[in-house]
Amino acid sequence: MEISIEKIVYPGKALGRGADGIATFVDGALSGEVVDVTVTRNKKTFKEAVLNTVVTPSPRRIEARCPSYGACGGCSFQHADYTDQLPIKEAYVRELISPLGITVNPLVASPDVWGYRNKMEFSFFKENDGGAGLGLHKKGAFDRYISVPPCFICDEDFTAVVGQVLNFARQSGLGVYDKKTHEGFYRHLVLRKAKNTGQLLVNLVTNSAPSLSGGFFQPLIDVVKGKVSSLYHTQNGRMSDAVACDCLTLLHGAEMIEERLNVGRKEYRFDISPFSFFQTNTRGAELLYDAVLQAGGWKKDDMVLDLYCGTGTIGIVVAPYVKEVIGVEQVADAVNDANRNRDKNAGANCSFVAGSVEKWIKHGDIPSFNAMIVDPPRGGLSSKVISFIAKTLPEKIIYVSCNPATLARDIKDITAQSPYVAGHALCVDMFPHTFHVESVVSLARK
Numbered sequence: 472m473e474i475s476i477e478k479i480v481y482p483g484k485a486l487g488r489g490a491d492g493i494a495t496f497v498d499g500a501l502s503g504e505v506v507d508v509t510v511t512r513n514k515k516t517f518k519e520a521v522l523n524t525v526v527t528p529s530p531r532r533i534e535a536r537c538p539s540y541g542a543c544g545g546c547s548f549q550h551a552d553y554t555d556q557l558p559i560k561e562a563y564v565r566e567l568i569s570p571l572g573i574t575v576n577p578l579v580a581s582p583d584v585w586g587y588r589n590k591m592e593f594s595f596f597k598e599n600d601g602g603a604g605l606g607l608h609k610k611g612a613f614d615r616y617i618s619v620p621p622c623f624i625c626d627e628d629f630t631a632v633v634g635q636v637l638n639f640a641r642q643s644g645l646g647v648y649d650k651k652t653h654e655g656f657y658r659h660l661v662l663r664k665a666k667n668t669g670q671l672l673v674n675l676v677t678n679s680a681p682s683l684s685g686g687f688f689q690p691l692i693d694v695v696k697g698k699v700s701s702l703y704h705t706q707n708g709r710m711s712d713a714v715a716c717d718c719l720t721l722l723h724g725a726e727m728i729e730e731r732l733n734v735g736r737k738e739y740r741f742d743i744s745p746f747s748f749f750q751t752n753t754r755g756a757e758l759l760y761d762a763v764l765q766a767g768g769w770k771k772d773d774m775v776l777d778l779y780c781g782t783g784t785i786g787i788v789v790a791p792y793v794k795e796v797i798g799v800e801q802v803a804d805a806v807n808d809a810n811r812n813r814d815k816n817a818g819a820n821c822s823f824v825a826g827s828v829e830k831w832i833k834h835g836d837i838p839s840f841n842a843m844i845v846d847p848p849r850g851g852l853s854s855k856v857i858s859f860i861a862k863t864l865p866e867k868i869i870y871v872s873c874n875p876a877t878l879a880r881d882i883k884d885i886t887a888q889s890p891y892v893a894g895h896a897l898c899v900d901m902f903p904h905t906f907h908v909e910s911v912v913s914l915a916r917k
Contacts, residue, residue: 483906
């Protein structure tokens with residue numbers, strides 16, 4: 472059926488209507504277009520569909536750069552010029568949070584439009600000829616793959632490494648892991664780049680290792696030596712397809728790579744290990760943390776509680792401007808990274824606690840604080856955290872969000888239960904060509 476597209480809504484879906492007037496959501500269309508779609512889900516109040524053809528294209532439509540666009544699920548907006556992607560994202564953030572009285576500032580563009588990703592996870596798979604392939608999942612299909620390179624949103628240095636590792640795997644005599652039988656060796660390749668230092672980390676993830684010869688990895692070491700800073704082998708014998716670690720071995724180079732961020736006229740240094748969390752757009756992260764400094768209006772006597780602190784990057788950036796930062800994070804390895812990075816940056820006024828945020832705010836030894844930073848996962852804040860805010864009433868809250876829908880929900884709940892007024896939303900496009908957007912909103916106690 473044909474539908475006319477009215478607008479783009481979060482998370483990057485085109486909303487259109489056909490002759491029946493029912494809202495229909497589809498990927499890959501632009502406002503003002505008429506498109507032919509096939510309905511895949513039919514509910515009373517809405518439909519979901521897949522795009523067949525563009526009947527009447529928008530004058531803003533362009534040819535996607537990537538030949539796999541549409542088949543790969545990584546990008547959402549390559550059919551629009553980057554200058555047109557920004558108002559699309561800004562509009563759906565505004566639609567979600569402006570009803571709460573929040574003014575959305577113009578979306579800040581990513582300094583790097585292509586090649587911005589400093590981390591990629593590739594999957595090994597069996598090609599049609601039975602040989603090893605290395606690529607990304609097809610959209611919505613976790614058992615089918617698309618060969619790479621190219622991937623234009625990842626760092627350009629990754630292309631050569633993918634080819635070198637794939638050649639090594641093909642020549643090694645060991646096969647690709649099969650998710651159904653759980654047999655085979657090669658599973659994933661994880662690449663990380665410290666953009667501002669140029670250091671590159673390679674992590675080859677395999678099934679639990681058979682009896683390998685002592686020099687099994689030497690051909691790979693010889694190929695990448697001098698080109699990468701760190702080469703790791705991770706053994707993962709778990710059934711899940713997620714990248715996990717049962718045993719980690721450094722094959723060559725340094726244990727970690729170092730990234731440097733320039734935020735607020737200060738330089739910060741961060742160690743990145745194979746499984747560290749770090750924002751995937753380095754130069755976008757610098758802008759995001761600048762937004763946190765701007766939104767916070769930090770004072771030297773501020774005592775800051777940093778919930779969902781991850782590896783401590785935001786707290787470490789804020790620390791020079793306040794009296795103390797106390798971070799709480801559930802993942803123990805992330806807290807170890809936070810402590811190490813604190814020491815690298817002379818952050819004596821930072822401390823980090825390992826534990827569930829929800830359990831810690833109920834049973835932990837909570838220090839005195841007057842300011843709070845929250846940077847929750849995509850699901851947003853739990854009701855327990857919102858109740859904790861209502862109980863403790865810090866002077867200001869800085870909410871860093873990767874999901875404008877849960878951001879809007881949480882701010883509505885916070886302001887309904889507690890005497891807060893929300894300021895402007897500072898938004899940064901950390902992920903060009905995707906629907907994702909980062910937002911920073913400050914809430915001040917009345």
